Amino acid sequence: VERILDNYRLYLLQVPDDMLPKITAGFSIVPSSVTNAFHSSTESTAMKRIEWEQKRNAYLERVQKAVNRLPAYERQIIIKRYMQQEPVFDYQVYNEIGMSERSYTRLKGKAFLNLAYALNELIFL
Structure with missing residues (x-):
């Protein structure tokens, strides 16, 4: 659960650099295939970014909904x-909540x- 919450915080701050489009020309020895399909690195990068953001948003929403189901003090x-x-x-x-360390x-x-129950992430040992 703590790993999931750490990932939540990282997803809030994360911007992937590897999904940025190429701005320089590339050279390849292998000839392009004749499929009549237009393929651009900018388009594929945009599609990857959209898919990644959808996965990230789904993850963030899943964690937020699970936390919102907790009782008030736990939440x-x-x-x-x-x-x-x-x-x-x-x-x-x-100290901010006004609770003892033991409680x-x-x-x-x-x-x-x-x-863990709300996220369906139970591991039985």
Whole structure:
């Protein structure tokens, strides 16, 4: 669950450089095939970017919906600790909420378990 939440934060900030279109001419020894299909690196890059953004948005929406299904305190812990732009530490979160460290740790564990159920990411050992 923590890995999923870390990926969530990364997806919010991520812009792929490898999906940028080529702006210089390329040379190939292999002759092009005669399919009468127009193929442009800019078009293929745009299609890759659209597909990637759709996958990213689906992932972000899936995590947001799962977090929104949690009870209020659990949702508050997850959002404040893992879903904000700048990373914060546990002690900052439980001090801000006004909760003891022990209660925070118990509630955070319960929130992770409930979030794992909501995301269907349970691993039984």
